[in-house]
Amino acid sequence: MRNISILFKVELLEAVRNIKFLWLALFFTILGVTQPLIDKYMEVILQNFGGMKGIMIDPNAPEPQANEVLLATFSGQFNQIGLIVLIISFMGMITSEKNSGVQGFIFTRPVSSLEYISSKLLGNWFISMVCISIGSLISYFYTIYLFGYYSITDFLWFLLFYSLWILFVISIAVLFSTIIKSSMFVGVVTILLSVVLMLLGNINDSLSLFLPSGALTLAESQLLQKHSPNLLLTIAPIVYMVINIYVANVFIKRV
Structure with a gap:
């Protein structure tokens, strides 16, 4: 655990030096406020920039609820543009x-490959969730300002379930990083696999039980409060994440 802690701190220090915390948090903040603005002022935006010709907007359409806007923010912004930039x-x-x-130098020290991989997983997950959480909370407060109240406790539970999905995505990148020599290919494969898993998870809830993207299904149900959260959906992402780390550890020992 001591080696993991040291390597974890190195990851954080490197992120601070590269101002990753700053630019990534700023990026997710911009994404987080974009969706509420679009939902609230779409008609005004169209009138001032694109015109209303050929576009029909139902004047009797109900205003979206705060949790619906938050869901649109994550599914439309964070899980698309945000996820791509995060993986990059x-x-x-x-x-x-x-x-x-550098890796070879680290392994000349009394550091196991599993400790090294674990520090990469936890370090990048922590960095990602700090930046995502900053953008998410700003989005939350801006959304309830525009659309009405939504429980901060429920939103934090949603964010917790969402973080499980991010942890799994990082484990994919860790796995392919031990197999593929090119960082670009690691990013492309991770993005494609994440997108495929999200699409498969949208087919039906039963299939989500066996997919790591079930964490997203669980987070969505928490946000929309359709029914009581099915915590069994947390099992698949954890199992697949553990498998990814185990396989990554096998491959890295072969190098």
């Missing part, structure tokens, strides 16, 4: 060190 930000976490020789 950590896709070279192992391959760059492997190619530069």
Whole structure:
């Protein structure tokens, strides 16, 4: 645990030096306020920039609820543009060190491959969730300001379930980083696999039980409060994450 803690702190220090905390938090903040603005002022935006010709807007359409806007923010902004940028930000976490020789230097110390991989997983997950949480909370307060109250406790539970999905995505990048030498290919494969899993998870709730994207289904049900959260949906992402780390540990030992 001591080695994991030291390597974890190194990851955080590197993120501070590269101002990753700053630019990534700013990026998710911009994404977080974009959706509420669009939902609230769409008609005004169209009138001032694109015109209303050929566009029909139902004047009797009900105003969306705060939780619906928050869901649109995550499904339309964070899980698309946000996820791509996030993966790009950590896709070279192992391959760059492997190619530069830093990884070999680390393994000359009394550090196991599992400790090294675990520190990468936890470090990048922590960095990602700090930045996502900053953008999410700003989005939350801006949304309830525009659309009405929504429980902060329920939103934090949603964010917790969402963080499980992010942890799994990072574990994919960790796995492919031990197999593929190119950081770019690691990013592309991670993005494609994440998108496929999200699409499969949308087919039906039963299938979500066996997919890591079930964490997203659980987070969505928490946000919309359709029914009591099915905590069994947390099992698949945890199991797949553990498998990813185990396989990554096997591959990294072969190098």
